[in-house]
Amino acid sequence: MNDILALPFVDLAFSVVVWTILLIFFIATMYWLFELLLVGRTPQSPLTYGLEDVEVRIMTIASEDVVQATVDALPDGLAAIRVIAERDISIQGATVHTVPEDFSCAATRKGRAIEWARQQVPCDAEYVLYLDEDTILEDFHGLPDADIIQLSEHPVRSKSWLAYLAEIFRMGFQFEQSTFPKFRYPLYAWGGGFAVRKTVEDDITWDVDSVTEDTNFIWRAFADSDRDMAFLRVHAMNQSPPSVREMIHQRRRWISGAANDSHLLPYRYRLLSLLRNAAWGLVFISPLLLVPFVTPVSVVFWPEMFSALVIFQIVGLFGWAFLGYWYSGERLRVLGLLLISIPIVPIIHAAGAFWAIVSPTTHFRVTQKVVPTEIKDKKVNDIVSPGTQIEQNQPAKAGVETVETYK
Numbered sequence: 340m341n342d343i344l345a346l347p348f349v350d351l352a353f354s355v356v357v358w359t360i361l362l363i364f365f366i367a368t369m370y371w372l373f374e375l376l377l378v379g380r381t382p383q384s385p386l387t388y389g390l391e392d393v394e395v396r397i398m399t400i401a402s403e404d405v406v407q408a409t410v411d412a413l414p415d416g417l418a419a420i421r422v423i424a425e426r427d428i429s430i431q432g433a434t435v436h437t438v439p440e441d442f443s444c445a446a447t448r449k450g451r452a453i454e455w456a457r458q459q460v461p462c463d464a465e466y467v468l469y470l471d472e473d474t475i476l477e478d479f480h481g482l483p484d485a486d487i488i489q490l491s492e493h494p495v496r497s498k499s500w501l502a503y504l505a506e507i508f509r510m511g512f513q514f515e516q517s518t519f520p521k522f523r524y525p526l527y528a529w530g531g532g533f534a535v536r537k538t539v540e541d542d543i544t545w546d547v548d549s550v551t552e553d554t555n556f557i558w559r560a561f562a563d564s565d566r567d568m569a570f571l572r573v574h575a576m577n578q579s580p581p582s583v584r585e586m587i588h589q590r591r592r593w594i595s596g597a598a599n600d601s602h603l604l605p606y607r608y609r610l611l612s613l614l615r616n617a618a619w620g621l622v623f624i625s626p627l628l629l630v631p632f633v634t635p636v637s638v639v640f641w642p643e644m645f646s647a648l649v650i651f652q653i654v655g656l657f658g659w660a661f662l663g664y665w666y667s668g669e670r671l672r673v674l675g676l677l678l679i680s681i682p683i684v685p686i687i688h689a690a691g692a693f694w695a696i697v698s699p700t701t702h703f704r705v706t707q708k709v710v711p712t713e714i715k716d717k718k719v720n721d722i723v724s725p726g727t728q729i730e731q732n733q734p735a736k737a738g739v740e741t742v743e744t745y746k
Contacts, residue, residue, distance in 0.1 A: 551596025590691025
């Protein structure tokens with residue numbers, strides 16, 4: 340203790356800051372290890388409900404070509420395929436429903452469109468499966484018996500290599516999602532592939548103001564301890580952000596929404612969610628932890644323990660990168676690229692989360708999606724497969740066609 344007090348004030352203040360950051364990282368990492376190693380992944384539940392029990396609803400602003408590719412990839416035999424759009428579009432193989440401009444509710448943007456459809460578009464199926472306009476389903480045959488079913492997310496590259504590498508890295512950490520059905524509250528949801536029992540949806544509704552309507556919905560749903568969740572291991576493939584800038588805005592919305600809605604959680608889950616999101620955002624300034632290794636004078640107390648914990652976290656970064664690579668089924672050279680870029684990828688992945696901590700947002704952002712190539716024989720692998728860049732259609736006029744989407 341005397342050695343600590345003997346540090347100059349600036350060094351002492353710096354030491355407190357970096358130790359606090361490091362301990363937040365350490366707690367978040369240990370909890371992740373607890374989920375995967377002790378709690379364990381949820382076993383795959385049998386498919387109790389067939390395609391005839393599932394109505395697919397695809398949410399879009401007006402992404403006609405992107406939605407058409409998503410619809411064409413869906414299997415035959417579904418109860419219904421409906422496109423919920425903000426503007427009138429034409430889609431073959433699906434019924435298009437346009438949200439009226441004068442419709443008003445507490446929800447905004449995507450949540451508003453979902454809530455309008457819930458109220459106005461009849462559904463006789465047991466489940467509603469929500470997909471983003473660019474979510475391509477592979478090997479989907481039905482759903483297990485649960486109130487809410489989370490489909491596994493599989494990003495594919497659209498334009499930016501750095502954004503795609505950050506998505507692979509995120510998948511390594513998001514591997515924990517398969518443990519969520521074992522917990523009282525899931526910590527987050529991915530709305531790009533998300534099924535809900537229709538009776539549960541009508542009970543909960545989407546009529547709340549949130550920029551993360553999917554996570555908000557499951558947190559409100561699980562206020563009832565009788566509800567249950569399943570995790571379905573299918574390939575639900577969606578485009579990674581087209582640029583680092585768009586990815587940063589996306590992450591900012593995710594963290595802002597989770598922080599704003601955290602009051603829906605019991606105190607222990609609220610604290611856990613906020614701490615983990617803080618750990619995510621603080622990765623952006625994690626290079627501060629390397630300062631004690633390059634300065635000629637020790638500026639941290641307990642330097643040996645500090646060094647050991649920093650090394651532990653660096654090993655964790657490489658571990659999540661490798662796990663994300665394995666999950667994505669990528670080529671070996673992509674793993675090499677990911678490992679080489681590890682000093683940069685976690686930082687840009689965390690930039691939006693850090694921005695949300697400093698300046699949270701309450702708004703959606705319109706971004707752009709590229710249009711997939713034409714589907715051949717309704718085979719998903721003719722469109723995209725893990726590790727394959729989504730090609731862009733070249734319109735007759737100069738320029739590349741892109742489309743607005745919720746983000």
